[in-house]
Amino acid sequence: MEEVLLALSGGVDSSASLLLLKKAGYSPRAIYFSLYAGLPGAPKATPDEAYKVCSELGIELEVADLSEQFEEEVVNPFVNAYLTGLTPNPCVWCNRKIKFSALIKRADELGIKYIATGHYSRIFKKDGIFYPQKAIDEQKDQSYALCNLTQGQLSRAIFPLGEYTKAEVRAIAESSSLSSAYSAESQDICFATDGYRSFIESYTGKTQSPGIFIDSGGNALGKHSGALSYTIGQRRGVGSGFGKRIYVTDKNMEKNTVTLGDEQDLYSSGVTLNRVNIISGKFPETPFKAKVKLRYRQKESPATVIPEDGGRLRLEFEAPLRAAAPGQWGVIYLGEGKDAYVYGGGIISNY
RNA sequence: AGGGAUAUAGCCAAGCCGGUUAAGGCACAGGACUUUGACUCCUGCAUUCGCUGGUUCAAAUCCAGCUAUCCCUG
Numbered sequence: 001m002e003e004v005l006l007a008l009s010g011g012v013d014s015s016a017s018l019l020l021l022k023k024a025g026y027s028p029r030a031i032y033f034s035l036y037a038g039l040p041g042a043p044k045a046t047p048d049e050a051y052k053v054c055s056e057l058g059i060e061l062e063v064a065d066l067s068e069q070f071e072e073e074v075v076n077p078f079v080n081a082y083l084t085g086l087t088p089n090p091c092v093w094c095n096r097k098i099k100f101s102a103l104i105k106r107a108d109e110l111g112i113k114y115i116a117t118g119h120y121s122r123i124f125k126k127d128g129i130f131y132p133q134k135a136i137d138e139q140k141d142q143s144y145a146l147c148n149l150t151q152g153q154l155s156r157a158i159f160p161l162g163e164y165t166k167a168e169v170r171a172i173a174e175s176s177s178l179s180s181a182y183s184a185e186s187q188d189i190c191f192a193t194d195g196y197r198s199f200i201e202s203y204t205g206k207t208q209s210p211g212i213f214i215d216s217g218g219n220a221l222g223k224h225s226g227a228l229s230y231t232i233g234q235r236r237g238v239g240s241g242f243g244k245r246i247y248v249t250d251k252n253m254e255k256n257t258v259t260l261g262d263e264q265d266l267y268s269s270g271v272t273l274n275r276v277n278i279i280s281g282k283f284p285e286t287p288f289k290a291k292v293k294l295r296y297r298q299k300e301s302p303a304t305v306i307p308e309d310g311g312r313l314r315l316e317f318e319a320p321l322r323a324a325a326p327g328q329w330g331v332i333y334l335g336e337g338k339d340a341y342v343y344g345g346g347i348i349s350n351y
Numbered sequence: 352a353g354g355g356a357u358a359u360a361g362c363c364a365a366g367c368c369g370g371u372u373a374a375g376g377c378a379c380a381g382g383a384c385u386u387u388g389a390c391u392c393c394u395g396c397a398u399u400c401g402c403u404g405g406u407u408c409a410a411a412u413c414c415a416g417c418u419a420u421c422c423c424u425g
Contacts, residue, residue: 013386078387089387119386145386187385196388231388240362240378248389266390297385323389 001027004114004158005107007099008032008061010049013118013161015180016169018057020160021116028116030054031062031106033099035070036191041202043193052179066102073097075191079200085253086327087231089296090189091145092345100153107156114158121146122162123154124341129280130154133341134333137165144296147331147345148277197229211256213238216249221260227251230258233266233323247323267320270303273313273330273346280343283311290343291333292317294324300333300340313346324348 004021008014008030021028032050036042047063054061074094081088103115120140124133132146132154149157161169173181192199201207208226215221222239224230229237234248238260247266250259271294278284284307291300292315301321306314315330324330331345 082388087388091386094386142386185385189387233389235390236378238378242363242377244363244377246377295389296387298390325388328388 001025002114003110003112004028004116005103005110005112006030006116007103007118008050008053009118009186010047010051010053010180011118011183011186012170012173012178012180013120014050015053015118015178015183016164016173017116017118017160018053018059019172019176019178020164021158022057024160026114026158028059029062029110029112030059031064031103033102034063034065035067035094035098036075037065037067039067039071039075039191039203041194041199042191045190049180049183056178057176062106064102064106066098069102070094070098070191075203078196079203081327082196082200082228083204083253085227085251087325088327089145089329090191091296092148092329095145096148096150096153100149100157104153104156113156115153115156116158116160118161119146119159120161120166121159123157123159124335124339130157131279131341131343133162133335134338135159135162136338138338140166142296143342144293144329144331144345147279147329147342149279150277151279151281154279200228209256211258213260214257216259216261216265224258227253227256227258232325263322266323268317268324269320270314270316271324271330271348272308272350273315274349276311276313276344276346278344283307284313291340293331293333294321294348295328305332305343312349313344326350 004026006014006018006021006028008018009032018028018030030050032047036045047061051061074090074097077093078088078090099117107115119142120135120137121143122133122135124131130151132143132149134143135141170181189196208228210223210225211227213221213224230248230251232248232250235245238246238248245263246260247263248258249261249265251257284305287304287306290303290305292303293300302318304316306316308314326348328348329345330348332343333340334343335341
């Protein structure tokens with residue numbers, strides 16, 4: 001039987017993945033990653049649930065402490081991004097640098113070919129290249145967060161949940177009487193359950209200093225508690241007295257200012273992507289049409305992808321898109337509808 | 352000092368030729384959604400209408416006085 005190394009958190013998704021791998025005839029091995037033990041401001045997380053699931057399925061569980069790598073590869077860049085005014089996406093980095101990286105490394109040590117996770121995504125293979133493809137359950141689709149994976153990681157990955165809906169996954173776990181069948185959805189930043197602001201404050205030990213809101217003309221509109229707490233497109237927490245809904249349109253960390261404006265000011269016709277990751281590994285030579293997402297949970301929008309110098313990609317939207325936030329990942333999809341797959345992605349740098 | 356205007360929740364603001372539970376927006380709080388930040392959605396949010404009296408079966412809505420603020424003329 002083919003062995004597979006599965007990342008198991010103990011939640012319903014990874015548990016059901018384990019079950020599905022067994023049913024599919026694989027011989028799965030499970031590994032639990034401890035990511036933020038002892039991190040200031042981070043919640044407690046234990047492998048208890050993972051152990052429970054493994055004992056229910058007669059699988060041996062291995063526990064790996066990755067907290068050092070996690071802090072170096074995910075938490076530090078995350079905090080630094082915020083301190084420089086960006087809006088980072090830690091999950092994209094975590095998948096590449098931590099989860100999939102550690103899975104591959106351990107699998108190699110064990111002589112195992114395949115790795116697996118409980119992500120809602122499929123693998124699309126074309127011309128010998130493996131792409132993350134949207135999950136059947138479009139509501140849960142997580143292919144966006146896999147845009148930064150390498151070909152080496154994808155070519156060995158199995159996503160058992162890609163063909164199932166969330167409801168089916170729960171039903172599968174339920175029918176096998178898995179104790180995790182009713183586990184809550186994971187959500188928000190896993191290591192910052194009280195929000196990124198308070199996490200960064202406790203992690204750095206520094207509180208934000210107050211600054212001012214300004215309008216597009218630079219006129220002062222009021223005071224805020226620190227520019228770090230705001231992100232492009234945000235509406236809440238900007239104060240009152242405007243008589244209308246008003247949004248963050250820009251921010252400046254050096255001056256500690258946050259610019260406010262109307263919703264229409266948030267729309268941009270294109271963005272430039274930095275630190276581009278092309279799934280195939282082959283940087284495009286000519287412009288092409290594709291679909292893009294500027295954030296998780298946004299439907300793909302048509303755009304033209306234009307290769308630029310320095311390995312950058314320019315995205316020109318067919319219709320203006322709202323609130324492109326520097327630091328977020330712009331992800332490019334090819335293919336249509338439910339079968340769309342990730343061509344690549346990069347970090348939004350400006351507009 | 353005269354003349355005029357306005358006073359409704361944290362802010363803006365309907366209602367104001369009287370009639371059951373005082374619109375709405377912003378802000379705020381809680382929730383939903385969510386492996387990122389946002390957005391979005393749902394719910395809540397003045398027993399009370401500057402104050403004090405009066406008229407009336409009934410007043411935020413009419414009347415009087417007081418107070419505050421704004422504008423104009425000295």
